Structure formats: C-alpha cells, structure tokens
Amino acid sequence: MSLLVVGTVAFDAIETPFGKTDKIVGGAASYIALASSYFTKNIHLVSVIGDDFPESFLNTLKKEGVNLDGLEIKKGEKSFFWSGKYHNDLNSRDTLITELNVLADFKPIVPPAAKEVEFLMLGNLAPAVQMSVINQMTKRPKLIVLDTMNFWMDIAMDELMKVIAVIDVLTINDAEARQLSGEYSLVKAAQKILKMGPKTLVIKKGEHGALLFHADEVFFAPALPLEEVYDPTGAGDSFAGGFIGYLAKTKDISFENMKNAIIFGSALASFTVEKFGTERLIGLSQKDVEERVQEFVDLVQFDIALY
Amino acid sequence: MSLLVVGTVAFDAIETPFGKTDKIVGGAASYIALASSYFTKNIHLVSVIGDDFPESFLNTLKKEGVNLDGLEIKKGEKSFFWSGKYHNDLNSRDTLITELNVLADFKPIVPPAAKEVEFLMLGNLAPAVQMSVINQMTKRPKLIVLDTMNFWMDIAMDELMKVIAVIDVLTINDAEARQLSGEYSLVKAAQKILKMGPKTLVIKKGEHGALLFHADEVFFAPALPLEEVYDPTGAGDSFAGGFIGYLAKTKDISFENMKNAIIFGSALASFTVEKFGTERLIGLSQKDVEERVQEFVDLVQFDIALY
Numbered sequence: 156m157s158l159l160v161v162g163t164v165a166f167d168a169i170e171t172p173f174g175k176t177d178k179i180v181g182g183a184a185s186y187i188a189l190a191s192s193y194f195t196k197n198i199h200l201v202s203v204i205g206d207d208f209p210e211s212f213l214n215t216l217k218k219e220g221v222n223l224d225g226l227e228i229k230k231g232e233k234s235f236f237w238s239g240k241y242h243n244d245l246n247s248r249d250t251l252i253t254e255l256n257v258l259a260d261f262k263p264i265v266p267p268a269a270k271e272v273e274f275l276m277l278g279n280l281a282p283a284v285q286m287s288v289i290n291q292m293t294k295r296p297k298l299i300v301l302d303t304m305n306f307w308m309d310i311a312m313d314e315l316m317k318v319i320a321v322i323d324v325l326t327i328n329d330a331e332a333r334q335l336s337g338e339y340s341l342v343k344a345a346q347k348i349l350k351m352g353p354k355t356l357v358i359k360k361g362e363h364g365a366l367l368f369h370a371d372e373v374f375f376a377p378a379l380p381l382e383e384v385y386d387p388t389g390a391g392d393s394f395a396g397g398f399i400g401y402l403a404k405t406k407d408i409s410f411e412n413m414k415n416a417i418i419f420g421s422a423l424a425s426f427t428v429e430k431f432g433t434e435r436l437i438g439l440s441q442k443d444v445e446e447r448v449q450e451f452v453d454l455v456q457f458d459i460a461l462y
Numbered sequence: 463m464s465l466l467v468v469g470t471v472a473f474d475a476i477e478t479p480f481g482k483t484d485k486i487v488g489g490a491a492s493y494i495a496l497a498s499s500y501f502t503k504n505i506h507l508v509s510v511i512g513d514d515f516p517e518s519f520l521n522t523l524k525k526e527g528v529n530l531d532g533l534e535i536k537k538g539e540k541s542f543f544w545s546g547k548y549h550n551d552l553n554s555r556d557t558l559i560t561e562l563n564v565l566a567d568f569k570p571i572v573p574p575a576a577k578e579v580e581f582l583m584l585g586n587l588a589p590a591v592q593m594s595v596i597n598q599m600t601k602r603p604k605l606i607v608l609d610t611m612n613f614w615m616d617i618a619m620d621e622l623m624k625v626i627a628v629i630d631v632l633t634i635n636d637a638e639a640r641q642l643s644g645e646y647s648l649v650k651a652a653q654k655i656l657k658m659g660p661k662t663l664v665i666k667k668g669e670h671g672a673l674l675f676h677a678d679e680v681f682f683a684p685a686l687p688l689e690e691v692y693d694p695t696g697a698g699d700s701f702a703g704g705f706i707g708y709l710a711k712t713k714d715i716s717f718e719n720m721k722n723a724i725i726f727g728s729a730l731a732s733f734t735v736e737k738f739g740t741e742r743l744i745g746l747s748q749k750d751v752e753e754r755v756q757e758f759v760d761l762v763q764f765d766i767a768l769y
Contacts, residue, residue: 363670
C-alpha cells in the first residue's frame with residue numbers, strides 16, 4: 156500500500172565514545188524511508204534540502220522505491236545540519252550545533268499523487284508543520300503515525316495537542332511520555348495519552364525496548380542485546396519506518412499485527428545502531444532482516460508449563 | 463527438591479515517593495524464602511537475628527515450609543537494620559542508616575540436614591561468608607546460585623572472584639555487570655563474566671527486565687509494566703527466590719527451563735514491589751501466581767509470519 160513519509164533529510168555530525176564523523180547524511184525521513192523500503196516500494200517523500208545535498212543519497216532513495224516528487228531542493232541554500240555528542244552510556248547526548256537552514260521556513264507541499272496515500276508517517280517536525288500535511292490530504296489515510304519530541308512539548312504544547320488529537324499512533328520515548336502526561340508510571344502515562352486522541356501509543360525505551368499500548372492491552376518488544384552500539388542516531392526513526400512499512404505491506408492495522416510491526420521496527424533499528432548514520436540501513440537483504448527478526452523471537456520465546 | 467537459602471533476615475525502614483515505613487521485616491533471605499515457598503516446601507534457612515525479631519514473621523516462614531533450624535537467634539543483640547530513601551524514579555536510592563548488629567560477626571552454620579541440599583541460594587552477603595557456606599556442604603549441590611552487589615566489588619573483589627569461580631549462576635544488576643567486567647556492552651560483559659566461573663549469568667535490569675546468558679545463548683524477560691511501584695526493596699531477592707524455587711520444583715536446570723524460571727522469578731518480583739516490604743509476597747494463591755505469569759506471556763507473545 157502507499158506510504159507518505161514527511162520529515163527531515165539533513166546532515167548530521169556525530170560523536171560517540173566509539174568515534175566521530177564529519178557531516179554525514181541523516182534526518183528522520185531518511186531513516187524512515189530507508190527502513191520502510193524493506194517492506195513497500197510505494198513510498199512518497201516530502202521534505203526539503205539545500206543544493207548542497209549529495210545526489211548519490213537521493214539516487215539510493217529512488218532505487219529503493221522512494222518517490223522524490225515531494226522533495227523540495229532550495230537553490231543557493233543549505234540543508235538542515237545537526238551536530239551532537241553522545242555520553243558514555245549512549246542514552247543521553249548534547250546538541251553541539253543546530254543550523255536550521257532550509258528547515259527554518261519549511262512549508263511542506265504534498266504532491267497530488269501522495270494526497271490519497273493509505274499510510275502517513277509524520278516524522279519529528281514542528282506540530283503545526285505536521286498538521287499542515289494532514290490538512291493537505293484529500294482522503295483520510297487509513298493510518299497516521301506521528302513522532303515528536305520533548306522540544307515541542309516545551310515550546311508548542313498547544314499545537315502538539317491539536318495534532319495528537321487527530322492521529323492514530325503516537326511514538327515517543329519514555330521521558331517524553333512522562334512529560335506529556337505528568338505521570339511517572341508508564342502505564343498511567345499511557346492511559347492519559349490515549350485519551351488525548353491516539354488510539355495506539357508506542358513508548359520507545361531505546362536499549363530497553365519498546366511498549367505498545369492500545370485500549371487496555373499492552374505489548375512489549377525488547378531491544379536486541381548488541382555487542383556494539385556505535386551510534387544510536389536514527390534508531391527511533393528506523394523503528395518507526397520498519398513499523399509503518401510492515402503495516403503498509405501487510406495491510407493489517409490490528410493490535411495483533413502491530414505487535415509484529417514493532418518487532419520488525421526493532422529489527423531495523425538494531426541494524427541502524429551498528430554503524431554511524433544510515434550506512435547499515437542500506438542494502439540489507441531480506442534474509443538479513445528475517446534472521447534478525449528470528450533473533451528477537453529466540454530472545455523472548457519461552458514455553459511455560461503452568462504447574 | 464531441597465533448597466538452602468542463606469542471607470539476611472533483618473529490619474528495613476523505607477522511604478519512597480509514595481510513603482515511608484517504620485521498621486518492617488526485610489532482608490534478602492526473607493524475600494528469597496517467601497518467593498521460593500510458592501514452589502517447594504522443602505526449604506532450609508541459614509541466617510542470624512537478634513532477640514528483637516517478631517515471632518509472627520518466623521511463624522509465617524515456618525508455615526510456608528521454611529525450616530528454621532539454621533536460624534541463629536542471638537540473645538541480647540539486635541537484628542541487622544537498614545534504612546534507605548528511594549529517589550523519584552525508584553531506580554536509585556540513598557542509604558540513610560546501616561546498623562550491622564548481629565551481622566557484624568555472622569558465621570553461618572549449616573545444620574546437618576541442610577548439608578546435602580540439591581539447590582543452594584546464596585543471598586547477598588560478604589563473599590567470604592558465602593564461601594564458608596559452600597565449604598560446609600558435604601555434597602556438591604546440583605545448582606548454586608549467588609547474588610552479590612557492587613559494595614563487595616569495591617572492598618572484597620579477590621574474595622568475590624574466588625566464590626564466583628565455584629558457583630553455577632550469578633545474579634547481579636546491569637551496573638554491577640559493567641563494574642565486574644569493565645565492559646559497557648552487556649553482551650561483552652556477560653562473555654567476560656561467564657569466563658570467571660559461572661555457567662549462567664542473570665543480569666537484573668529492574669523495571670527494564672532481566673537478561674539470562676548461558677554459553678552463546680541469551681534470553682530476555684521483561685518486567686511487567688505496573689501502574690504503581692510502591693517499593694522496589696526485595697524485588698531482586700524475590701526474583702532470585704522465584705527463580706531457584708521454580709528450578710527446585712521442576713528439577714530441571716537446563717537453559718530452556720531457566721527461561722521459565724526467570725519468568726516465574728519476575729512474576730514474584732512484580733508482586734513484591736506493589737506494597738512495602740514483604741507484605742504482598744505473603745499469602746498469594748497459586749491462581750494469583752499463574753495469572754501473573756500469564757500476563758508475562760501476553761506481554762511478549764507475538765506470532766510473526768516471515769514474509
């Protein structure tokens with residue numbers, strides 16, 4: 156089924172305890188589109204870049220089935236740039252540089268062919284920008300998934316609440332779930348957030364896995380214990396891309412199938428963190444992905460005989 | 463099968479964001495013995511208390527099948543007392559008071575009837591004290607499980623390494639696994655620790671579940687997302703008690719069965735944290751435990767159709 160991905164396509168410069176990079180390709184929509192391309196080749200991308208962006212990466216996206224008609228390229232301007240340094244535990248980071256550049260006045264325009272997609276993935280952006288995308292759809296998508304972050308809770312809570320009210324699935328991390336709800340218990344936080352609009356909530360806990368809440372049900376997907384995590388950048392976006400890509404492929408948005416989608420999302424994220432940037436997320440085989448999913452099955456599968 | 467539990471039986475005074483207690487019954491061996499009593503009634507306890515300890519709690523233990531022949535009661539002396547205050551996230555705490563009292567010169571004496579038990583659970587104590595128990599066994603137990611903590615890594619690493627070398631299963635938390643191995647990655651940490659002696663390693667991650675490592679295999683058990691966690695005290699000990707109790711009941715120490723044991727241990731721990739102290743761990747029905755285990759099954763069960 157058709158999928159529209161909206162978010163940043165950008166440059167990152169990343170430092171982790173394992174090394175540092177110069178400017179490399181990043182951005183939420185880059186990770187989301189790559190991850191979802193393992194499941195569907197009917198992907199539209201809406202984003203904005205400057206004319207400094209490498210043609211090679213755009214060709215990679217095209218090759219993977221990503222339609223770039225909605226990618227605005229601003230002549231004479233520079234792409235969004237973020238630089239950050241991760242702490243030793245990789246669970247926290249400091250932002251060193253944020254150059255909005257083309258993102259400063261980004262007004263996404265959804266191309267006609269993408270206005271009736273069945274799946275819409277709104278990567279982390281200003282809530283008003285996310286809302287403007289929803290408003291351009293001529294047919295309500297079957298599923299709208301939205302990712303956001305604490306930054307927007309700090310400075311644009313009213314707009315965030317408005318867009319959260321009209322989506323289907325919200326993906327945030329545990330600290331953000333606590334901030335949004337004012338509840339420390341994630342179970343209580345989820346109960347409150349599900350009353351704000353979304354029918355389903357995904358709470359991402361990084362190396363501690365992810366929780367999926369829907370009505371009174373909850374599902375937990377672990378993160379794979381990895382020998383090396385080089386760079387967590389893009390893990391959440393790869394997760395979201397795998398999640399919505401799997402749903403778009405299987406055309407089944409039931410809670411039961413969302414469990415599977417969470418596992419596939421976690422599998423894609425587990426590749427992303429093994430190298431810097433998008434490198435590991437490009438060129439995986441179907442077998443690679445299936446084997447990784449099997450590792451998740453093995454990790455949590457048990458066979459209790461109740462006594 | 464027969465089980466020997468060695469550890470503290472003590473008083474705690476606990477403050478959490480949800481309230482505080484006066485002196486209540488605590489101690490590693492109290493939680494371990496209670497949790498394991500849901501699986502076997504052939505339990506020996508070796509510990510030491512003063513004459514200030516409530517008879518009613520000792521009667522509870524007896525009623526649950528715990529043989530107290532190895533419980534030394536020192537006349538005119540006071541029981542071990544610990545007081546602590548948990549931070550808002552419940553993941554860290556400050557120790558306010560530690561009064562060793564009878565524990566200061568604790569020399570455990572294993573009663574004759576307990577010297578040939580098949581399962582030995584060494585709760586957190588000085589490594590030399592744990593070793594003295596192993597040395598008193600006239601027959602090597604089928605399984606020795608040892609719990610320890612960072613404190614002993616700081617002040618008695620040599621003795622800790624000696625006792626770790628002769629046990630079967632080590633249970634520590636994630637920070638302790640990192641300290642013991644010098645590796646941040648838990649996978650690498652486990653590889654190193656498994657070379658120190660134990661055939662199996664359990665890494666407890668509190669609200670983030672537990673990892674079971676054995677040879678090249680790994681299993682993950684989540685913690686149940688709970689609406690309220692009142693008091694984490696004793697969760698790790700309840701986990702250990704459920705773990706070894708289930709193994710003693712089923713008489714199967716294979717990796718496959720240890721997965722089940724981890725789930726039962728997690729289930730017992732999930733009860734403990736719902737109230738202060740040992741309160742919630744007393745008087746559960748078999749149905750209570752089975753229903754809780756079913757919640758774990760529901761939490762992680764998925765049925766992936768590989769595409």
